[in-house]
Amino acid sequence: MRSRFMQIAGEALRERGYKLTEPRLAILDYLARHDGHPAIQEIYKGIRKKHPGIGMATVYRTLDLFTSLGLVRVLTLESSRLHYEINWPHAHHHHLICTVCGRVIEFSNCNFQQLAAEIEKAAQFTIEEHTIKAYGKCSQCDRSR
Amino acid sequence: MRSRFMQIAGEALRERGYKLTEPRLAILDYLARHDGHPAIQEIYKGIRKKHPGIGMATVYRTLDLFTSLGLVRVLTLESSRLHYEINWPHAHHHHLICTVCGRVIEFSNCNFQQLAAEIEKAAQFTIEEHTIKAYGKCSQCDRSR
DNA sequence: ATGGTAACTGATAATGATTATCATTACCTG
DNA sequence: CAGGTAATGATAATCATTATCAGTTACCAT
Structure with missing residues (x-):
């Protein structure tokens, strides 16, 4: 298969x-x-x-x-x-990175497109791709949860 | 001084x-x-x-x-x-990177905060920082402009 | 000011990821 | 199935970063 x-x-x-x-x-x-x-x-x-x-x-x-x-x-x-x-073209997503254990979690909420046109105009720049990384603590590593 | x-x-x-x-x-x-x-x-x-x-x-x-x-x-x-x-605490910004010449341009429009709570809830993750990189062509390198 | 002490530094070697080289191999087309 | 060429594997070379360690220096208490 x-x-x-x-x-x-x-x-x-x-x-x-x-x-x-x-x-x-x-x-x-x-x-x-x-x-x-x-x-x-x-x-x-x-x-x-x-x-x-x-x-x-x-x-x-x-x-x-x-x-x-x-x-x-x-x-x-x-x-x-x-x-x-x-790289699945229709599976746009980004990554959460746990600063304690290094675990990587994907998330697919992304509102960057809403901003892109505005940024392109202000900076005279043509955006083709973007990546977002968010750092913090996963549920395993965050005791306060 | x-x-x-x-x-x-x-x-x-x-x-x-x-x-x-x-x-x-x-x-x-x-x-x-x-x-x-x-x-x-x-x-x-x-x-x-x-x-x-x-x-x-x-x-x-x-x-x-x-x-x-x-x-x-x-x-x-x-x-x-x-x-x-x-790292100026109150000068939150991210970067545009030209894939042709390597130039780096800053932009300060960022709507990630609007999403953060939603992502944190869905992924059981506590976000502390984030970075956005957008790749494309600067005005010098984009002939179509 | 001075001297003691731990923090800090500079030189160097060591490490680890990535890239370059080059002779050999193996896909593909006819 | 043979030939040409792209692709490979082994190895060395490169480059950024980290570790080591003996010597130095900023700072505090005198």
């Missing part, structure tokens, strides 16, 4: 002339099967269970490619390394 | 028992005199013009300290390194 994401992503690669190689398929499969926001190192460990030959450099290259194709979204959850998530 | 920021920051350090050392004062002075969002490397180069003895490790340590005291805010404008800006 191939996931919907695998189908769409495979299509996107083929359409633009990129080969459907083992590392690319393995990474797509990993992302499709694991919800969350993995860093490269986690993806690398994950895919090497089934594909021990895949090298770290390839994982970096592949995620750069997927990012440029809009298949994944890059998240700066930690300052020392990047995280990635599947 | 000592700037308002220098006064406030110096006070904050003294109050909490931190010494007013040459590197700390030099970095405060640099930040007060240079608007913008410098990375560590720029701050280091900047202060070494007047204070050639200050080492890179001290700049890192000092900015970590200033961040923990709320004197500066950390920005993840680039994936490879952190940037810093003075």
Whole structure:
């Protein structure tokens, strides 16, 4: 059973002339099967269970490619390394980050669009994307709850 | 003439028992005199013009300290390194980042507060801070303008 | 003012993520 | 199924950041 994401992503690669190689398929499969926001190192460990030959450099290259194709979204959850998530075009959302345990929770309420036109006009800027990060404490870590 | 920021920051350090050392004062002075969002490397180069003895490790340590005291805010404008800006408590703002030239423009329209309570309730999360980054093209780089 | 002391610093090495290099491999098209 | 080329894996190189540690300095009590 191939996931919907695998189908769409495979299509996107083929359409633009990129080969459907083992590392690319393995990474797509990993992302499709694991919800969350993995860093490269986690993806690398994950895919090497089934594909021990895949090298770290390839994982970096592949995620750069997927990012440029809009298949994944890059998240700066930690300052020392990047995280990635599947980019579903119609699943607009942002992230809450617990400053105690590091947990990441998604939220989909977003009223930024209401402001965008105003900002664009004032700053003479064309907005194409936006990200919101909210820091605080999750229910596990906030004793006062 | 000592700037308002220098006064406030110096006070904050003294109050909490931190010494007013040459590197700390030099970095405060640099930040007060240079608007913008410098990375560590720029701050280091900047202060070494007047204070050639200050080492890179001290700049890192000092900015970590200033961040923990709320004197500066950390920005993840680039994936490879952190940037810093003075944190004026009553000058809430966020950033537009040009994907062509890298220019960073501030905007102060922010309606996130309107949403925060709703998100907190839905996600069982206590929000303490938030950041918004909008990516796109500045007027210089957007030919269609 | 001075001296003691802990906080702070500068130099350096160590770490960890990411990028560059390059010879080899494996997708795809015909 | 063979050939050309994009893609890969291994390795080294780079760059930001952190850790270490011996020497220095700001500050308080004298």
